[in-house]
Amino acid sequence: MxxxxxxxxxxxxxxxxxxxxxxxxxxxEQNWFFSPNSNLEGRTSKPHDLPNSDSWKKKTSKERKQIWSRLSLKQRMTISTLAGFGYEGRGINLDSSTHFSKLREALVSRRRSDLYSVFWSDASNGKRxxxxxxxxxxxxxxxxxxxxxxxxxxxxxxxxxxxxxxxxxxxxxxxxxxxxxxxxxxxxxxxxxxxxxxxxxxxxxxxxxxxxxxxxxxxxxxxxxxxxxxxxxxxxxxxxxxxxxxxx
Structure with a gap:
């Protein structure tokens, strides 16, 4: 037992x-799921952090894109999904303070450090x-x-x-x-x-x-x-x- x-x-x-x-x-609705297992194929961990709002406002557009691009594609997909932009991140405007606040809030409050987002691809179009x-x-x-x-x-x-x-x-x-x-x-x-x-x-x-x-x-x-x-x-x-x- x-x-x-x-x-x-x-x-x-x-x-x-x-x-x-x-x-x-x-x-x-998204191309990943959370798991506590750090050994699965296609997993990615939580990124360390994003700048606070005051620091972000002082960055140029180029610097903002560079900071966002430092995250892996899977990390960006996870955060953009949790922030409500979908896993493809369409419509994200890094120069918008509102958009950045949503991204940072998703990272800080909704992206737990004890979980890994796991990306498993498949060739079908049906339910997973x-x-x-x-x-x-x-x-x-x-x-x-x-x-x-x-x-x-x-x-x-x-x-x-x-x-x-x-x-x-x-x-x-x-x-x-x-x-x-x-x-x-x-x-x-x-x-x-x-x-x-x-x-x-x-x-x-x-x-x-x-x-x-x-x-x-x-x-x-x-x-x-x-x-x-x-x-x-x-x-x-x-x-x-x-x-x-x-x-x-």
């Missing part, structure tokens, strides 16, 4: 900044699914280990299902415990937070995760078996579509 992983997953699910970034990335990112981030918060494949991306559900990760497969659903990992089919993954022992209906479980579709508030919440024994449900322990794993 891995209650520390459950605790880490719930803490992650209640982190508004991270969950908001998951959702915006899922919806393609982050169920594996939630599980990977939760594992990282739990033991500071990287649940990643060779490209420093988190293992996706199909890789876990095919046995490519370090997780150990449970041979019997009766052995499943809190803190285990469940793969639904081979395309979705979550962390089990509780086991439900029902009197009449089949035993089920509760799990937490992301990448479920729906709306923003489906990110990081706990879902349980429906208790509708006559219908069945994906969170019934004996559902043959589910595969269970424990962390070594």
């Amino acid at each position: 891995n209650l520390l992983l459950v605790e880490a997953a719930k803490r992650l699910g209640s982190d508004k900044e991270i969950m908001d970034s998951y959702w915006a990335y899922h919806e393609r 699914w982050l169920c594996n990112v939630f599980v990977g981030d939760a594992i990282y918060l739990y033991n500071r280990k990287n649940f990643t494949s060779g490209n420093n991306h988190y293992y996706d559900p199909s890789q876990i299902y095919m046995g490519k990760s370090s997780l150990r497969k449970r041979n019997n659903y009766k052995d499943v415990q809190k803190g285990d990992i469940v793969v639904f089919g081979s395309s979705h993954v979550e962390i089990i937070t509780d086991i439900e022992n029902n009197w009449i209906a089949d035993n089920g479980f509760c799990s937490i995760g992301a990448g479920r579709g729906g709306n923003r508030y489906d990110m990081g919440d706990v879902r349980c078996d429906s208790h509708k024994w006559y219908i069945g449900g994906s969170r019934e322990l004996k559902d043959s579509n589910n595969t269970y794993y424990s962390i070594l």
Whole structure:
């Protein structure tokens, strides 16, 4: 029973900044998401600072552009997104005190130093699914280990299902415990937070995760078996579509 992983997953699910970034990335409103993991491919850290407003006013237009350009492209994209200009930063006027105030406020108040903005590209035009990112981030918060494949991306559900990760497969659903990992089919993954022992209906479980579709508030919440024994449900322990794993 891995209650520390459950605790880490719930803490992650209640982190508004991270969950908001998951959702915006899922919806393609921005091209990055926040993660506590400094080892992921495509991550960038928070820049040190921007000048205060009084100092900025004394700069020439050329100096302002030079200061802004010293930040990496990924850092600029993150700050411009948080400031409300979008990740492409269209319309930013560095000579506008109002625009600069928004950029600096985003950096100081909304860009946490304990998080990294992660830029992962993909060739599709559809939604981006982050169920594996939630599980990977939760594992990282739990033991500071990287649940990643060779490209420093988190293992996706199909890789876990095919046995490519370090997780150990449970041979019997009766052995499943809190803190285990469940793969639904081979395309979705979550962390089990509780086991439900029902009197009449089949035993089920509760799990937490992301990448479920729906709306923003489906990110990081706990879902349980429906208790509708006559219908069945994906969170019934004996559902043959589910595969269970424990962390070594």
